[in-house]
Amino acid sequence: MGREVSESCIDSLLTEMVSTYCNRFYANKPELAARRIEAIGYQVGHQLSERYTMDRPRFSDHLEAIKFICKDFWSELFKKQIDNLKTNHRGTFVLQDNRFRWLTRMSIDQSPENGASEDTSIMADNKAVQSMHLYFPCGIIRGALSNLGIPCAVSADISNLPACSFVVRIKA
């Protein structure tokens, strides 16, 4: 019943959304832009989790809900599962995706041959832009988990592209 959209449309939409919020709407306020993007992701995650948990029995604990995010939810969104899940059994989970779909088209910095200062500031800018693109998936994960009754905070870590890790901290 649903209509389908090509994947490149989604990629372009997300790229344009991040660039619009960062460069036009909140031009000099990256924290506000980040929060707005994350809030959009939150609502999307909220609604998607409603749809993808429709035929499943209820989850008995937090770990099952996180496993659902790693397997079913991630495969519905990105056609693959999370590659690695780590936990400290005290409410923190690290979800690692070795080839995050929305970052595959993003250029990866080559390591500089010499440590010139201009290079490092450019690299820092690039890192900032890359991290902006991750607020949306962080919001999606946070929205999905809150809808399942698990309030949490989600942050992303992109120390080695195209792999990326999402750190989920469950609020006690």
Add this chain to the structure above:
Amino acid sequence: MIVCVAVVGYQNNPLYIQSFTDADDALKLHHIVHCSLDVVDERVNNPKKSGPPLNETFLGLLYPTENYKVYGYLTNTKVKFILVTTDLDVRDADVRNFFKRFHAVYVDAVSNPFHVPGKKITSRTFAERVSTIVKSFGLSSAG
């Protein structure tokens, strides 16, 4: 026949209540739905050994009152669907089927970007589809 369907959010706030008969008092139906919420909570928190397993979404017959039977369904997102019916013998499979279709319609209504989560569902399409499902429930169980 179905008297009333209700959708209750996870903070026990009503999201949608619709009655399908003119005769009965709307307040009484609200009261019945409200009482059934307690039964839902009790079923979820204290599973009986003989009852359905803890993780099922369909909770079954919650409690029979003088004229009505009340069925419950709890989704993964802690949203409760309550069905009040006056039929004397209703097949379990029919009610499960009803809730499945109702869940699909609910998911479509919630996916509306103009819908604010936690507020009442105001979509006319949702109301129309719900009444279609309610009418077809009556037909299938009569046959």
